[in-house]
Amino acid sequence: xxxxxxxxxxxGLLLSLTSAGSAQPKxxxxxxxxSHAPTLDPHMHFERVGILVNVNMxxxxxxxxxxxxxxxxxxxxxxxxxxxxxxxKLRKGVKFHNGDPLxxxxxxxxxxxxxxxxxxxxxxxxxxxxxxxxxxxxxxADTIQVITDKPFPLLLERLVFFAIVPKKHIEKVGDExxxxxxxxxxxxxxxxxxxxxxxxxxxxxxxxxxxKPPFKNLVFRAVPEVATQIAEMKTGGVDIIRNVSADLxxxxxxxxxxxxxSTPILRVHYVELDMRQPxxxxxxxxxxxxxxxxxxxxxxxxxxxxxQQVATVVQPRAFGFDAEVQPFPxxxxxxxxxxxxxGFPSGVDITVHSASADFRPQFEAIAQMxxxxxxxxxxxxxxxxxxxNKFFQTEGKATHAAxxxxxxxxxxxxxxxxxxxFHTEPGGWIGKHYTRVEGxxxxxxxxxSTIDQARRKRTYAQIQKIIRDExxxxxxxxxxxxxxxxxxxxxxxxxxxxxxxxxxxxxx
Amino acid sequence: xxxxxxxxxxxxVVVVIGVxxxxxxxxxxxxxxxxxxxxxxxxxxxxxxxxxLGLHDPLPVQFARFVxxxxxxxxxxxxxxxxxxxxxxxxxxxxxxxxxxxSMALAMAIALPVGIYSAVRRGRPVDQxxxxxxxxxxSMPVFWTGIMLILLFSVQWRxxxxxxxxxxxxxxxxxxxxxxxxxxxxxxxxxSSMLDVIRLDYVRTARAKGVSxxxxxxxxALKNAALPVxxxxxxxxxxxxxxxxxxxxxxxxxGVGRLIVGAIRxxxxxxxxxxxxxxxxxxxxxxxxxxxxxxxxxPQIRIR
Numbered sequence: 001x002x003x004x005x006x007x008x009x010x011x012g013l014l015l016s017l018t019s020a021g022s023a024q025p026k027x028x029x030x031x032x033x034x035s036h037a038p039t040l041d042p043h044m045h046f047e048r049v050g051i052l053v054n055v056n057m058x059x060x061x062x063x064x065x066x067x068x069x070x071x072x073x074x075x076x077x078x079x080x081x082x083x084x085x086x087x088x089k090l091r092k093g094v095k096f097h098n099g100d101p102l103x104x105x106x107x108x109x110x111x112x113x114x115x116x117x118x119x120x121x122x123x124x125x126x127x128x129x130x131x132x133x134x135x136x137x138x139x140x141a142d143t144i145q146v147i148t149d150k151p152f153p154l155l156l157e158r159l160v161f162f163a164i165v166p167k168k169h170i171e172k173v174g175d176e177x178x179x180x181x182x183x184x185x186x187x188x189x190x191x192x193x194x195x196x197x198x199x200x201x202x203x204x205x206x207x208x209x210x211x212k213p214p215f216k217n218l219v220f221r222a223v224p225e226v227a228t229q230i231a232e233m234k235t236g237g238v239d240i241i242r243n244v245s246a247d248l249x250x251x252x253x254x255x256x257x258x259x260x261x262s263t264p265i266l267r268v269h270y271v272e273l274d275m276r277q278p279x280x281x282x283x284x285x286x287x288x289x290x291x292x293x294x295x296x297x298x299x300x301x302x303x304x305x306x307x308q309q310v311a312t313v314v315q316p317r318a319f320g321f322d323a324e325v326q327p328f329p330x331x332x333x334x335x336x337x338x339x340x341x342x343g344f345p346s347g348v349d350i351t352v353h354s355a356s357a358d359f360r361p362q363f364e365a366i367a368q369m370x371x372x373x374x375x376x377x378x379x380x381x382x383x384x385x386x387x388x389n390k391f392f393q394t395e396g397k398a399t400h401a402a403x404x405x406x407x408x409x410x411x412x413x414x415x416x417x418x419x420x421x422f423h424t425e426p427g428g429w430i431g432k433h434y435t436r437v438e439g440x441x442x443x444x445x446x447x448x449s450t451i452d453q454a455r456r457k458r459t460y461a462q463i464q465k466i467i468r469d470e471x472x473x474x475x476x477x478x479x480x481x482x483x484x485x486x487x488x489x490x491x492x493x494x495x496x497x498x499x500x501x502x503x504x505x506x507x508x
Numbered sequence: 509x510x511x512x513x514x515x516x517x518x519x520x521v522v523v524v525i526g527v528x529x530x531x532x533x534x535x536x537x538x539x540x541x542x543x544x545x546x547x548x549x550x551x552x553x554x555x556x557x558x559x560x561l562g563l564h565d566p567l568p569v570q571f572a573r574f575v576x577x578x579x580x581x582x583x584x585x586x587x588x589x590x591x592x593x594x595x596x597x598x599x600x601x602x603x604x605x606x607x608x609x610x611s612m613a614l615a616m617a618i619a620l621p622v623g624i625y626s627a628v629r630r631g632r633p634v635d636q637x638x639x640x641x642x643x644x645x646x647s648m649p650v651f652w653t654g655i656m657l658i659l660l661f662s663v664q665w666r667x668x669x670x671x672x673x674x675x676x677x678x679x680x681x682x683x684x685x686x687x688x689x690x691x692x693x694x695x696x697x698x699x700s701s702m703l704d705v706i707r708l709d710y711v712r713t714a715r716a717k718g719v720s721x722x723x724x725x726x727x728x729a730l731k732n733a734a735l736p737v738x739x740x741x742x743x744x745x746x747x748x749x750x751x752x753x754x755x756x757x758x759x760x761x762x763g764v765g766r767l768i769v770g771a772i773r774x775x776x777x778x779x780x781x782x783x784x785x786x787x788x789x790x791x792x793x794x795x796x797x798x799x800x801x802x803x804x805x806x807p808q809i810r811i812r
Contacts, residue, residue, distance in 0.1 A: 035770060038589040121560050128553040197762035198673065223671055223760040224770075231658045231670045386539045 027216040029489060029504055032223045032238040036197055041179035042163035043114050046125045051161060052499045053200055053220050058163035058185030061088055061107070062156060066503065068317060068412060068495050070156060074102065074164050074186065080451055083151040084134075090142045095207040096166045097190035104138040109167035111136040111146070123175075129158045129409075153451045157411045188213040188502045197222045214505045230484075233258055239486040240499065245358075246304035252484045262306055262482040263493040267407045268313050268417065269359065271352065271366065271474035274400050275436040279350065279375075284342035286471035289401075290328040291335035292373040293366055299477055302361050306480035312464050313406065313417050315478050317495060320414030320447070320460030325468045328475065335373040347374030354379070354403035355387030363403045366474070396433025404430070405479065410496050414460040415448050422472055435472045516799065520792050527788040528578055531781050536567060541587055541775035561587055574781070583782035588771070593778035597764055597786050603673065604763035605790075607755065608748045610679065611686035612741070618691045623698025624725060627706065638695065645692035650751045654685040654758035671760040682759040689751045690744050697740045701733040708732075734805055742798035746791040 037050025042058050063073035075088040094102035114124040115133060132152040137145040148155060166184050173182045183191045188210065189202035202218040221238060223229045230248065232238040234257055244252060244260060252258050273280040273289065280286050299307035311327040314320060339347065352370070354363040360381060367379035382390070391398040408416040420429035422437065423444050440463070447459040467473075483493045491504040542554045542563060558564045562573070577584055583593040626635035661681060662670040669678045705711065706729050714724045753765030760766075764783055771779035 038586075044590070120556075122556060125557070127556075195762070197766065198760075221672070221760070222762075224766065225758050225760070227655050228658065228671045228758055228760060231655075231663050234663050235666065235670055237670050384539065386537075 026488075026506060028219060029215040029217070029240070029501060030219040030221060030238045031240045031242075031499060031501070032221050032229045032232060033242070034222070034224050036194075036200065036220070036222045039179035040183040040191065040194060040200070041175065042161075042165065042185070043110070043124045043126055044175070044179055048497065052497075054163060054185075055161065055187070055498055056189050056218060056501050057183060057187040057191065057202065058165065059094075059187050060162045060164065061159045064160045064496060064498075066492065066494060066500075070160070074107075078156070081145070083451055084148045086146045086148075086155060087139070088144050088146065090144065091209060092142060094186050094209045096169065096186050097184045097205050097207075098166070098169055099207070100166055100168060102164065102186055103167075104141055104144050106167045107144050107164055108136045108138055109170075110162070110164045113165070113170075114162075126162075130155075130162065151449050151451050153448060153453070153456060154411060154413055154415065155451075157413055157416075161410070189218050210502065213502045215501065218501060233484055233486070236486065239489045240491065240504075241484045242481070242497075242499075244482040244484050246302070246306060246482075248484075249304055249482060257487055258484050259487060260482055260484050261491070261493040262480045263495050264308050264315075264317070264478050265407075265481045265495055265497050266315060266318070266410055266412060267405050267479040268310060268315055269362070269403070269405045269476040269479065270313055270421070271401050271403050271476070272398070272421065272430055272434050273471070273473055274396070274398065274434045275472060276434065277399065279342070279344060279348045280400055281436075282342045283470060284338045285344070285348075285375075286474075287328075288335040288338035288342070288373065289370060289375060289474050290471050291331045291338065292375065293328075293369050293474055293476070294330040295327070295477055296330065298362055298365055302365060303477075303480075306482065307477040308480075309477050310475055312467050312475055313421055313473065314414045314460065314464055315408075315417075318408070318412050318414050318417070319453070320457055320464075322461040322464045324461075325464045328468075328471075332369075332373050339374050344374065347376055349376045349378070350400040351378045351380060352401045352403065353382060353387070353391065353398045355382040355384045355391070356403060356405060357381070357384075359403070359405070362476075366403065366476075391430075391433075396430070398434070401474075402434075412496075414463070415444070418444050418460075418463060418467075419448070422467065431472075437466065437470045437472055440466060440470075512799075516796055520796070523788060523792050524785065527784060528575075528781065531784045532571060532574055532777075535775070535777045535780055536570075539775060541777065578781075578785070583785070584778035586771075586776055586779045588774045588776045588779070593776075593782040596767060596779060597782045600762060600764045600767050601786065603761060604749070604752055604756070604765060607679070607682055607686065607761065607763060608745070608752050610683045611690065611752075612745065612748060614683055615687040615691035615694055615744075616741075618687065619694035619698050623695045624702055624730070626695075627699045627702035628725060630703065635699075638699070642692040642696055645688050648688065650685060650689050650754045651758060653688050654682070654755060657681050657685055658758075671758075673759075673761045678759075682755050682761060685758070686748065686751050686755045690748055693744065694737065694740065697737050698733070701736045702729060705729045705733045731805060735802065738798055738801050738805065742795045745794045749787050749790065 033049045033052065035049055037045045037047040037053065039045050039050070040053065040057070042054040059074045061073060061075040061078070063071045065071045072091070074091050074094060076091050078086060078088045080086050090102070090104060090107065096102065111130070111133060114126055114130060116122050132148045132150065132155070133146055134149040135147045137147065139145055146155065163185060169182070169184050170178050178184070180194065186209070188205060188208045190205045192201040192203050194200045198221070200220040204212050204216045206212065223232060223238070229238065229241045230252070233241055233252070234255060236257065249260055252260050273286050275281055295309045299305060299309065308316070309327050310316070311325040316323070352367055354360070356363065364379055367377040370377045391402055406417055406421060420431065422431040422435045423441055424432045424435060425441065443459055443463050443466070447456050447463070450456060481493055481497050485491055488507055489504055490507050491501070494500065542558045542561065562570065581594065585591065586593045586596055589596060622638050626638045629635055658670050658681065661668045668681055669675070672678045711724060711729055714728050749765070752763060753769060755761070756763040756766040757769055764786065768780055768783040771783065
């Protein structure tokens, strides 16, 4: 009769034998990511979670410091020789993890690997980033020239994450092994092992040119569930978690084990207005929509104060930002007046779409605010898949407006948001469907066709004045990113959402 | 017997075709994976990728290719991982099977003794507690159970790791979570079929012959009570695989379920198709075994 006791006893025994043992050794830094990228090869994916790992293993020609300024990395200096030729001096004495020295050949190889000149199908999803590069020329052992097909002002931005990889090594082991078991770079940490969807383990590289990083071991665990990440954080199983949402911040601040670090990131929120048809074909209605939204209420009430109101879609830290252009104030009375002037004294019915499930409360609040001034809004939520088809394929059908966010691909330049959102050329993105502002295309083209930064700045100032007035979108705010960090670790969130863990130090 | 096996195999093929068709249709109705892979890239770049992935062909062409490939066991290359989808699924299968088998075993280990005991001592305290717990267990979603167990055993008492899949200790909580999902239903079935059986004449006869209570219950009653239990166990296995999807996500376990969830989010068609196909195969196989068990348990049921 006692046989059923056995499994229960066995379970009890198992429980008593196991020790939690989740406390990390002191020289190990563990980061929780929601997932792993498909490969460790820095050229063969386009995943944020992959870039975060890659930057700690690979160096690029340029580095971006915590103030988001360019810093020498594998290139010690650079200059533009003319509109289409850039020259880079390479750092001497740099070694890859396998001991091979860095050469100009490796740099050229890295570019050619992504550009694959002459091939129609490109392997690398990052091809679009540097498609303007026509040729990389080796001048001498320490000098290379990058030649673009037309003036390409974003080149330096693109090179901040453009990993330099070892030619000889890759030719020996092949792409497949390089992306899984044999990833080799020049960065502060080298690969120990990768258990897919479990942990990427890295170890400090003795020969790194900056010197050894403060933490010997670096682990990137894949933990998809936020609640689990937080439980890990509370028990010391991980030291850093990303993308902490506003509602969780108080709990993590109160914990004796953790603190939080927030910073504005390069992601702007807006509602794109369909200018092809009524009512948003009228400028006054578009302006009314901008006056109708209480951005401060959204930021304070729904985002825990972690947001910054913007005048247009160009963000304060992007190149070309013009601080003189002022945001639309919240003025529902004025909104109603403008609406009446535009011929809608008793309001009008509209539909607004969104596929951003994470920002549903903001979307619904906006719908309510629009309704209050007479833009009676039917708010429609979509799953991302079908939404892409409807909003952006063949002809944009997100009539009359769509809530959106744009991350600029972490490029700190006005062009990275203006072109996709408002340019109407067929190769464009959202603007080609919805935006119809006279003369705007020409100005955006002008901004990207010179590397004379002073001239570009003037062009972008002019564009911001025009789009503030024409209001092809409702301008909202920039988003913040929040990290939760173990009190044993000293680190701060970066504006480009990178985890550059060379800067992380153990706290005494 | 041969006819029986053949009929079951035909049914298996029908199920497999059905599952593949439904998966294909739902996936292709759900949008453009390329837009998700490179959401902020210009159309020209996305067109290149669409060609690379074979998504530029008309739907009927894609479907024909899909059927042809499936028949040869080739599910294509994962859009996201850029490796064969089937291999990705197979690589993670052992983890999911271990998790579900252990959970099923644990659920049985709880449900059989407690269910039998409650039936024999009907209305007594053990029975009342067990019946109450069943309701509680059945009304807790797996997701919530998992988080609660983590908070108690890992955060509060520091007994077990929060998540992961690298030691026996890390297997305990997910297994317990998943079995709270199955154990209550099994327990109820065991209890009620035992209750049905122990009232029957042959049980009374056995007792009258002087057979010990232990033998009466385990030898005579249990074998007849086992039929519904076996049926439900087979059906539960499918549900258990569904529960494993959630459990694997909560506990960060690298199994098939989590692979499929990720693939659905990325609209990674080949991986979803291969994963769903494999899970369907397992459910079909388990139920096939259940059918065979019937014959053993009750020779009266002639296999038709």
